[in-house]
Amino acid sequence: MSIPADLKYTKDHEWLKLLEGDEAIIGITDFAQNSLGDITFVEVPEVGDSFEAGESFGVVESVKAASDLYMPVDAEVVEVNEDLQDSPESVNNSPYENGWILKIKLTNPDALEALLDAAAYEEIAKD
Template sequence: MSQIPANLRYSDSHEWIQDNGDGTATIGITDHAQQALGDVVFVELPEVGAELATGEEFGVVESVKAASDLYAPLGGEVVEVNALLEESPESVNESPYDDAWLIKVRLTEPDELESLLDADAYGELVAGEEESD
């Protein structure tokens, strides 16, 4: 069973979002996503300053099994990328909600956070996917 922290919001493409309370949000991939990918070997992220539109592809996570595109759950400007992932992409498997966050974004529309899934709704999405596997 995947970990689904209650304090985060989620996208249906398996990114988690933490509202930092200052007009920025931290984005990563969920425990469910990293389990489905398997051993992560490479993470490609955007440059600081990149403008992201909601739903736009912003990077790639590659594992020994597959490559998976990352999609921006919210629009905004990338203000920080996690440099740790360049040297240690496997940390996505080890700590998807802590050390292995992907990017921090200054939100264009902070109200968009409310349109994302809460932990219960994301848990239902994951359960449905696991049943269909």
């Protein structure tokens, strides 16, 4: 199981990578994609939609189950990964690179402090 040290994590198995300024990309962790199995569809919001931390913003469907996606921080969607429409399996094959789900603009950067580092997330993912 891969848990990159340069990312932030949620207890719900989303990851966040801070980019320049107040932008970040988010996706689901290697643990989450492995638990879900073969991903067949990713439902994403529209560019411009805003969400509060912990609010559901979409769904990942797999051959095993459907799972809600939860926004790690207060944010506005600035880009969606259009490639997932034709290749949802990218989330399985490359959860931290090609399988990213959204690019967001943080509306409350202080919320980053509530996220987990890699070591803390690893403890959750062990269970």
